Amino acid sequence: MREEAKDMSFQNDNQTLLNGDATKVSSSIFSSLLASNDRDYLLSSTSNQVRISALDGKIVGLYFAANWYRPCREFTQVLVDVYEQLKNSGCVFEIVYVSSDEDSDAFNAYLACMPWLAIPFSDLETKKALNRKFDVEGIPCLVILHPNDTKDEATLHDGVELVYRYGAQAFPFTKQRLEELEKEEKERHDNQNLIDLLTNHDRDYLLGHPRPEHVPVASLIGKTIGLFFSGQWCVPCVKFIPKLISSYHKIKQMVADNQGEDFEVVFVSSDRDQASFDSYFNTMPWLALPFGDPNIKNLAKHFDVKAIPCLVILGPDGKTVTRHGRNLINLYQENAYPFTDAKLELLEKQMDEAAKDLPRSVSHAGHRHELNLVSEGNGGGPFICCDCDEQGTAWVYQCLECGYEVHPKCVRVAAVDR
Structure with missing residues (x-):
């Protein structure tokens, strides 16, 4: 019943815009981003077509994700809750799913769990163009677009972090709102006991x-x-x-x-x-x-x-x-x-002193190449030890050929062939 009501809401939005200013619709930043030569619609979770023009005047989140990736599935559950809170509060907010699913069946199954819209799975070119435009390097990724921002000055690329951090309170995802939330958060931490x-x-x-x-x-x-x-x-x-x-x-x-x-x-x-x-x-x-x-x-x-x-x-x-x-x-x-x-x-000073007595290079039993001792200032820095899988900083034995890195304490000196 909820999905039917939602589709009806989208259809009403479409009809209002169709009866309105045609120039406004054609100049929509969302149409230029999300439409293709043969498509001016998005898909709802029930596979109904919704005109892209229904997004005009709304704050829109482009949600880059895939059902095969667990962090996406986990974040989707959080995002659904925030989305429904905002919609129930009457906020002019919408989400458009940009899929990296492996096939159409996976896409349809994942979209069915989402109360928002999506670019059709078959429109590979639009999805690629959006990934390039917003420089999406990993998923999940939530890019927030504002309706009157024609220069991308208000575009936010860290929507996932903001939703995790602030939930529905982050809306309308403006710089002013985020500054207010950061101030409130600092006050809470300053006063915590x-x-x-x-x-x-x-x-x-x-x-x-x-x-x-x-x-x-x-x-x-x-x-x-x-x-x-x-x-x-x-x-x-x-x-x-x-x-x-x-x-x-x-x-x-x-x-x-x-x-x-x-x-x-x-x-x-x-x-x-x-x-x-x-x-x-x-x-x-x-x-x-x-x-x-x-x-x-x-x-x-x-x-x-x-x-x-x-x-x-x-x-x-x-x-x-x-x-x-x-x-x-x-x-x-x-x-x-x-x-x-x-x-x-x-x-850290003690580590630097101890490093003076460490060999500049070692043959580690867990790796085939020679490892060189480097510090944070000459190629080291935060790393994940390939031996114990835990994070390290400062001094590290590093393979210059393949990037293998281990804590100095994790080095097991390889036996020398005689």
Whole structure:
């Protein structure tokens, strides 16, 4: 019923425009972008034809995606929710799907899940032209177009990030609106505290061990806290957790020995059911938000968590120290504590000193070519280690022939043939 009403709405828009100013329709920026020599329409999710002129006067998102790519499927679910919120609020907003599907059956199945319009699958030339014009390098990609912007000055290419970050609040996707949202976000982060982040009107505690121990959130005030966004189904999470557990115990021991500020980790679950949560949490020595708690989505949005595992570090004052705790644990283990800029600067200096004693080139057992030691300033920089699959920065052993890169600590010296 909803789809029939939507198609009727599109048809009414078409009739209004057909009875209106023909010059306005022909000069539409959307017609010039989306029409072809033999087509002046788009397809609805029920395969009905909708005149492109129905888009005139609306803010339009060009959605580049494909059903075979999981990140697209995940973002589509988010985008559908935002789209329906905006339409139900009467916002003049529309989306046009630009498909990278493998065949027409895949395209039709994916479009059927979308409440918006699409360029026909068969119109390969228009789809290629749009990809070239907006320099689409990866999917999902959401390009926002404004109806009166004839010079592309108001075009936004980062619609996916904006929707993930702000949801329906990002509308109308103008520079002024985004500046307002950034200001509001900064104020929220400046004023954040542990109680507001981790409690709600139904709960003022976290889960501990042994179950069903309840630990008051108030007891964590004054401690450095790691918010660990993770899920048992996620392979990188399962690979990372032993490193985090090891560093957690060593940090706790360091704190006890030095009588410093305490450290705690709070598991923020992305598990898909209670049984998975229980099984995963039972492997952890720290605390957790209850499974399905409403704070989980709020925290993911507040800290702009797009992928897991993610470790957000909060200082003793409840303010954010870094959202890159995972990378710091991978690089420095327990030595990263307390994750402050001053500590990281010290660790980087120590790495530079240690690098002076490293060989300039090595033969690594995991690679056939010789690897050369490079720093961030001479060809290094952020990288993913090809041996442990974790991120690194600064010094790296790099293959100049094929780009293979490994942490210095991951190098396994190859045996020399005699």
